[in-house]
Structure formats: structure tokens, C-alpha cells
Amino acid sequence: AQSWALRSLDVYEELSARPEETGVRMVEGVLGETGLDEVGAWASARLPGLRAATPAEYTGSGLWARLPLIDMSTHLPWLRERLVAAGGTVENRAVTGLAEADAPVVVNCTGLASRELVPDPAVRPVRGQLVVVENPGIRTWLVSADPDSGETTYFLPQPGRLLLGGTAEDDVWSTEPDPAVAEAIVRRCAALRPEITGARVLAHRVGLRPARDAVRL
Template sequence: MDKNNPSIAVLGAGVVGMTVARILQDRLRNVNVTVLADKFQEDTVSAVAAGIFRPGTSFKGATKEITKQWINDSWYYWQHILNTSEAPQAGVMALSTYIFSKNNYHVTRNHLIEDLVPSYRPVDANELKLCGEGWKHGSYFSTVKIGCERYLPWAERIFMEKGGKIVQKKIKNFTSLPQKFDLVFNCTGMGAKYLCNDYDLVPMRGQVIKARAPWLKTAFYGDYDTYIIPGHDGIATLGGVRQYDSYNMEVCKHDAAAIFERCCELLPSLKKAEIVSHKVGLRPHRVPVRVEPELIDGVKVVHCYGHGGYGVMCSPGTGLQAVKIGVDLMKSNLKNKL
């Protein structure tokens, strides 16, 4: 290894891979980073996601402390971008959010972010009527949204301006890399199931509707995985479904009809919205999310995958830990560390 100019590969160009690549460039000097992937920008699962910062309670690291650290680090990472002039280009925007339930008070609470975001409070009686009658419980919170349709091109541009290299190539195993790297970050999402023979990694199928609703400035959640999240250029994301262990990448007309019906019931003004597209993505669900080192056929690898539906919001936190692990590996003997 050239200690002065280490050569590092990042496998995967979704939000996790591109964020890890950015962190590497920010944390290390004179590092040569190459991103290798078969899909980029709008072709990645990240581009389907609404990208709102609202981690679910199923998002877990090895310990509660690690999970909380990932979430906190991610929040401050996105806040840093939000407070710069680059925020619009990066797709990061502040967002007010309501979550309502007709049956369960606990679903309107989120212990992972209640002490983190600027505001998280119960709604009052008038706010319960914002989305019609029958809502018995609700919370309001302020958060951020990361639109990957902007963030991924922005991250790629900055990465390349700093000397990063991008190669379009599907990596079938760690010995098929086009050159010898001092360190490899595995950020391949569902691809890790085959790359690592990881049977703990399960697809969580999601389907959403992209609708033109420029009047929408606030996000809304309701029962039965119903959500309406505004975005850039007036395009809102309407969802959704969570279908465990489904590999179906086709748009299901029945899912689409159910999503639209639930969203219009939650917010009737959506009936006049123009439907722009229907999107399907397979969320890489794993418990816990895998962030750890491994020596594979002589290749030093740091895994960072399995974020499920929370990769966009929590990629900085897991990425920061993965990079720290990688830096430690380059300073020590991997065999002694594992």
C-alpha cells in the first residue's frame, strides 16, 4: 500500500456509496477514490425514495448506542448542507411534517428523533382536523428532506471535481475488481445479497406515485403506511407499500390504486394532482444494518449496507463509521484486527 496515496474503491453509486465517497475525500488527503457501479443516479433505488428524515424503529445497528449515533451524525451532516448555499443544488430542504392515527398514539411518536429535531410535539384539536375527521392522535415535527434526484448528481459532480473516478461496471465478486485496491467499501445494497452470500439481507418492495402538487408544502403521514411528501419542482411522493421478501419490480396497478385512494382520503386536494410516474424499488432490509470489516480473498473490505428504507436519511452516519473503520484498517494489520 502507498501510505501517501492510498487507492480505495467504493462499490455502489446510490446514496450510501456516493456519501461514503464524499466522506473519504473530506477525511483523507491524497486519497485516490474510485466508485464502481452498474447503476447511477435515476437508475438507483435511492432515486425512488422520498428521502424524508424520519428513521423507523426497525432501523438498527449493532447496539442502541450505535443506532442513535448514526442518526445523530446523519442529522448534523444534512443540517450542515441545509445551512449552505449549496442546499438547493444538493436537494436538501427543511420540511414540516404531520403524522396522524385513528387508532394508535404510539405510531405518532418517534423516540429516535424526538430529542434531535428542532420541534416534535403533540398536535392540538384543530390540527387533528387538517386531514378530515376521525383522527384521534397526532404529532407535528420539523425535519429535512433529501431529494436524491438532485443529491446524487451533485455528489457525483463534487466527487469528480476533487479527483474522484467513476467506473460503470458490475462487480460479481471481490476478486474481479479491475485493479488492486488498498481498501474496498461495499455499499451495494441488495447487490450484497449475492456479492456476500448474505441471506440476512431481504428485499422490502416499495411502490410510490410521483405527482405534481406544487401547492403542497407540508408532509403528511397516516395509518397503513400512507404518506404524502412534497419535493423539489412541485413533485410529491405518494406512498406506499412495504412488501417483505418481494422481488417484483413491476408496477402493480392494484397497489397504485390503493396508494392513491388512501392519499386522497388523507388529503383530498390530491385528486386534482397530475400523476407524473409510478416507481418501484427494492429496499435492502437487514437487521442489523451491516457496518463492519472483513478480509475476503485477501481484499480488505468494509461493508456498509442493509439500510432498508432509511438509507437516504442515515447514510452519513453509517458512512462516517465505515470510513473510520477503513482508516483504522489502513493503519493496522487486518488479520490482527478481525
């Protein structure tokens, strides 16, 4: 896993030279509830500027790091164009089983749809909700986990907007935004960066992540 992470970092650093094209930027931010003694020596050697956050910067233990921040609305179309340029083809059609794919190797990236496609009834949703607001001038990201409630709070600056999160509701199927959840997300983020208070809401996003109790190979 460490080798994959380091190789991914190499690739994303290269792609960050063309952010408008690839959607990848290298951005500084704070990983909350993490100390220098909790990361391996490889991190200090590979991530210049890695340091502990001061009490004025973050309440509790936190770690500054410069990591890839990816705008998926740009990155995914770029990946598709890269596939086509390499000779691949994209076909949109409905399938009811993996056996319908006429290929020697099938990589199943259907997410929650694997529950019916494989089929695999052990796959279940983990509901996530985000709030998209106008960026009041925040240029760094932050991820913070509450050790008592288990809630994760984060804000991620993207071009023209700021993403606020988040939730992880196990086995919840609804894709409708919950106003109370949205208000709580904004409130938690504003507690970390007061300038988020009153930021104009641009959109609400809900997604269902696939999960299962054990990895299936």
C-alpha cells in the first residue's frame, strides 16, 4: 500500500503542473487528530514541509501536509479522453451480469450496483452528503475527526467553490439532501473556520459509497 501511495503521489505531482487540464492541484492543509509520531519516516522524507500544526492553527493535534487535491468534474473527463487517445473505446449500455462483457479481463468498477450485477447482497451503501458554498477566500484544506462522535468534518477548496463535509451513514439508501444534515455540516465547518459562516450555498450533493464487511477477491 505504501508503494502504491508513493507512486500515486509521483503521478499526481506531475499532473498538477496542468491543473486546468487534469483537475489536479497540490494544496497545503491540515490533517487533524494526527501527530508526527503517527506517520512513518517515509512521509517526512517524501513530503517537504510536513510539520505539526500550532495551537493557533488547529485545536488539538494536527499535521500540515501538501497533498493532491483533485477536482473530479475536470479529472474524470480528462481520464476518459486519455483512454480514447490511447485507443480505447467507451460504450454506454445496460448489462445485467458480468458474463455479458466480451473481454478476457473484466474490472468491476460499478460501485453499489455490484449488489445486483455480480450479484453480491453483502454490498451495502454508506451515504455521504456535502454542501457546496462560495469560497470566502480559503486556500487550504482541513480534515478533522471527532473521536467521541466519529463525525468527520472537512472543507476542500476547489476552483470557484468550497466543498464542505461530511457524513458516513451506514446502510442508508436515500439520495435526497437532508436540510438538517446540511446545516450541521456548515455549522461544524464554521466552527473551524468562522469565515464559512454565511457563505452562499451553491449546491447540495449526496452519494452512496459501496461497502461490505470483507474484501471480496
